[in-house]
Amino acid sequence: MRNPYEVLGVDRRATDAEIKKAYRRLARKHHPDVNPGDPAAQKKFQEIAAAYEILKDPKRRQHFDQTGETGPVPPPGVPRGPGSPFPGGGPGGGFRWQGDFGDLFSELFSRAGAGGGFGGPFAEEEDEDAAAELTIPFRDAVLGGTVTFRARLPRRCRRCGGTGRMGGAPCPTCRGSRTVVENEKVTVRIPPGVSTGSKIRIPGKGLSEEGDLYLSLTVEPHPYFGREGDDIIAEVPITVAEAYLGAEIGVPTIRGVVRAKIPPGTASGQKFRLKGYGVENRRTGTTGDHYYRVQVATPRRHTAEGRVAAETLTRLYDGDPRAELPKGL
Numbered sequence: 001m002r003n004p005y006e007v008l009g010v011d012r013r014a015t016d017a018e019i020k021k022a023y024r025r026l027a028r029k030h031h032p033d034v035n036p037g038d039p040a041a042q043k044k045f046q047e048i049a050a051a052y053e054i055l056k057d058p059k060r061r062q063h064f065d066q067t068g069e070t071g072p073v074p075p076p077g078v079p080r081g082p083g084s085p086f087p088g089g090g091p092g093g094g095f096r097w098q099g100d101f102g103d104l105f106s107e108l109f110s111r112a113g114a115g116g117g118f119g120g121p122f123a124e125e126e127d128e129d130a131a132a133e134l135t136i137p138f139r140d141a142v143l144g145g146t147v148t149f150r151a152r153l154p155r156r157c158r159r160c161g162g163t164g165r166m167g168g169a170p171c172p173t174c175r176g177s178r179t180v181v182e183n184e185k186v187t188v189r190i191p192p193g194v195s196t197g198s199k200i201r202i203p204g205k206g207l208s209e210e211g212d213l214y215l216s217l218t219v220e221p222h223p224y225f226g227r228e229g230d231d232i233i234a235e236v237p238i239t240v241a242e243a244y245l246g247a248e249i250g251v252p253t254i255r256g257v258v259r260a261k262i263p264p265g266t267a268s269g270q271k272f273r274l275k276g277y278g279v280e281n282r283r284t285g286t287t288g289d290h291y292y293r294v295q296v297a298t299p300r301r302h303t304a305e306g307r308v309a310a311e312t313l314t315r316l317y318d319g320d321p322r323a324e325l326p327k328g329l
């Protein structure tokens with residue numbers, strides 16, 4: 001394992017606060033949720049987490065400073081070497097990070113994400129990162145896309161250098177709040193498969209150019225397509241004849257209309273699957289399915305011919321279709 005100070009980019013004399021700040025910034029930047037489908041970022045993230053585990057613990061930090069070992073601190077009297085749980089540094093003597101991914105994620109982003117909504121109040125980090133929320137269309141979330149929007153972004157006040165004060169009085173530009181809101185046009189590439197709660201990092205758009213902007217996404221619902229994880233769910237009306245005889249019909253999917261077969265004797269409400277026609281998930285590298293439920297549509301127009309056809313169909317049932325139903329509780 002690499003030197004944890006180098007991993008976090010901090011000096012050996014760094015304070016706990018400096019270490020925590022460096023860790024939070026790097027962990028946010030390399031978090032797998034912000035870098036979907038990037039194994040290098042995942043590896044980097046684990047390295048950062050492992051380095052922080054050592055440096056945030058005064059005993060382990062001291063142990064590393066004295067011995068250069070990154071493994072756990074051996075209790076006094078425990079022998080070292082082969083077969084010992086404390087092999088004394090080197091490969092295998094390392095630490096395996098076992099933190100809760102979800103908790104860490106919300107911890108990393110919660111403070112930055114508070115406030116929410118462009119134009120709303122922004123929670124401020126000690127560092128140069130900023131956070132905001134962005135609502136995107138269903139289409140861009142599912143297929144990916146580029147979204148350009150005008151945003152009111154918090155930027156570090158340049159007049160007072162972000163201190164909030166000038167000559168012992170509150171800064172007249174930011175009124176002591178240390179940030180000013182700037183109206184800016186931002187373009188962001190949305191990878192396919194994001195969902196509500198996904199985070200996207202925009203480099204250089206934080207409180208200053210050194211910081212990043214973290215967008216928390218909300219996906220607009222679609223009037224026709226529903227989504228459950230990576231699967232798409234929709235309903236397709238079919239005619240009585242298509243249900244009875246079977247048919248090949250056009251099924252709308254997120255990637256266009258797909259021809260699909262309906263078997264003869266299909267019931268209303270029956271569910272079918274088009275494998276691989278769901279959402280392509282960049283994080284897992286898998287693709288969801290498209291599920292569609294057919295609804296038998298009954299003709300509205302009444303004619304003598306229609307009545308004969310309906311009566312003909314009725315004679316084809318094997319008895320009362322409700323015969324098996326309970327009479328009540």
Ligand SMILES: [Zn+2]
Nearest residue numbers: 157160171174
């Ligand atoms: Zn100011």
